[in-house]
Amino acid sequence: MNNRPMLEIVSLQKRFGENLILRDINLKVARGELVFIIGPSGSGKSTMLRCCNRLEEPSEGDIILDGRNIMSGTSRDLDQMRLKVGMVFQGFHLYPHMSVLKNVTLAQRKALGRSADEANARAMDMLDRVGLAEKANAMPSELSGGQQQRVAIARSLALDPLVMLFDEPTSALDPELVGSVLAVMKDLKSKGMTMLVVSHEMEFARETADRVVFMDGGVIVEEGAPEEIFGAPKADRTRAFLSRVRR
Amino acid sequence: MQNFLQTFFNTKVMAQYLPDILSGMLVAIWIGLAVVVAGIAGGLALACLRTYRIRACNVFIICFADIFRALPPLVLILLLYFGLPGAGIRLSGPMVLFIVLALTLAAFAEEIFWAGFASIEKGQWEAGISTGLGFSRTLIYVALPQAVRLAMPPLVNRVLAITKMTALGSVIGVSEILSAATTAQSFSGSATPLSMAAIAYLILFLPLVFVARMVERRQDMRRGR
Numbered sequence A: 001m002n003n004r005p006m007l008e009i010v011s012l013q014k015r016f017g018e019n020l021i022l023r024d025i026n027l028k029v030a031r032g033e034l035v036f037i038i039g040p041s042g043s044g045k046s047t048m049l050r051c052c053n054r055l056e057e058p059s060e061g062d063i064i065l066d067g068r069n070i071m072s073g074t075s076r077d078l079d080q081m082r083l084k085v086g087m088v089f090q091g092f093h094l095y096p097h098m099s100v101l102k103n104v105t106l107a108q109r110k111a112l113g114r115s116a117d118e119a120n121a122r123a124m125d126m127l128d129r130v131g132l133a134e135k136a137n138a139m140p141s142e143l144s145g146g147q148q149q150r151v152a153i154a155r156s157l158a159l160d161p162l163v164m165l166f167d168e169p170t171s172a173l174d175p176e177l178v179g180s181v182l183a184v185m186k187d188l189k190s191k192g193m194t195m196l197v198v199s200h201e202m203e204f205a206r207e208t209a210d211r212v213v214f215m216d217g218g219v220i221v222e223e224g225a226p227e228e229i230f231g232a233p234k235a236d237r238t239r240a241f242l243s244r245v246r247r
Numbered sequence B: 001m002q003n004f005l006q007t008f009f010n011t012k013v014m015a016q017y018l019p020d021i022l023s024g025m026l027v028a029i030w031i032g033l034a035v036v037v038a039g040i041a042g043g044l045a046l047a048c049l050r051t052y053r054i055r056a057c058n059v060f061i062i063c064f065a066d067i068f069r070a071l072p073p074l075v076l077i078l079l080l081y082f083g084l085p086g087a088g089i090r091l092s093g094p095m096v097l098f099i100v101l102a103l104t105l106a107a108f109a110e111e112i113f114w115a116g117f118a119s120i121e122k123g124q125w126e127a128g129i130s131t132g133l134g135f136s137r138t139l140i141y142v143a144l145p146q147a148v149r150l151a152m153p154p155l156v157n158r159v160l161a162i163t164k165m166t167a168l169g170s171v172i173g174v175s176e177i178l179s180a181a182t183t184a185q186s187f188s189g190s191a192t193p194l195s196m197a198a199i200a201y202l203i204l205f206l207p208l209v210f211v212a213r214m215v216e217r218r219q220d221m222r223r224g225r
């Protein structure tokens, strides 16, 4: 067993033109830990997640995945690293021209180099895990938003990621569909997946998160166990934010 | 009425010049097919290249597309056919016709495919790239099929418009339909070969128009009625 963090964000800065959007972010995520990130809109939560697989290029700092610095290496290494970092978007982004099964097998075949049989078997396992095995041959447009998001999760899981990043995975869903996606995420957590979750589902955070991080203005203002952050926030900004979202 | 039929549908003239018109149709089909294949392949390749956003490359592609969309193909045909020999390069009529129409179609097709690429959500690219596919494989497996689908209706219409221009070959002696018909008309002194040409074009292009209609209908259905 090793104790080094699964993901480590070190002195991360991100500039868009003149604007410094992330100012010196430091965060360590342990194996199997679920870190829940909250903060007002525009505080840099998405940008921070997107820096973790270099979908946005960090301006300064390092991202260390399971002991390997992803800021060094060739573009081939970069693709290999991205296989290891699952990303789930607010808008699902399933490939609309492919069946559910093809969505889940594409990167397995073309990036991991698995055989068709291997990829299909793995895809069916993952679809089963998110409760959608019977939809394998459906097209994404035939699914509800909640089902599409679960397929998107299966698509990432099929690549055996070390970490899963979730950027507001339920924000685009009708309220009655949110539960099914959160249930899948809870199941993932219980099976030991390391997860970084940006979301407004505070109930979910209270029950599932190991740690809650509050971001504002491109910095981590405060972090702690859910009961600390939600029960007794130290910073004024955290208190103000929480009272606004609870209202 | 008799007079009208005599002028436009003289059966004797028809029988005499049918072989010429038919061989003109064959020439039009060959050149048309070559233009469609080369033009679409060229346009698609340029549109794909353009997604890489390499500055020098894109300046070239955009200039190419704008110039060839702006120039009337007839001007280029005359320029290549009558101008180039002065520079020591002599191209056959069919070759000139093919080159000009293929380049023109490539220019329009590039813009049509590019519009397809541009209307694909950024999230599609991000989904591919974040699953380790990298830019090129995301382009091939994720973006390209969607762009091609979006491009189909305008592309089919443009293909129609440009393949019809094989008729321009008649000004540089390519023995396609129209040139066979005008030759026959001057020999026979009858307008019948011209109406035969019109019928020949209908036979060739009505099915294509029909295909265009189907493609558009399918696209509308996919958009959710």
Ligand SMILES: Nc1ncnc2c1ncn2[C@@H]1O[C@H](COP(=O)(O)OP(=O)(O)O)[C@@H](O)[C@H]1O
Binding pocket: A016, A021, A039, A040, A041, A042, A043, A044, A045, A046, A047, A048
């Ligand atoms: N590609 C970009 N170009 C310029 N500015 C951006 C870009 N992406 C995000 N930003 C800016 O960065 C800030 C943080 O955005 P984001 O990370 O999306 O915040 P959050 O997810 O917390 O709402 C915002 O002010 C946003 O306008």
Ligand SMILES: [Mg+2]
Binding pocket: A045, A046, A047, A168
């Ligand atoms: Mg965001």
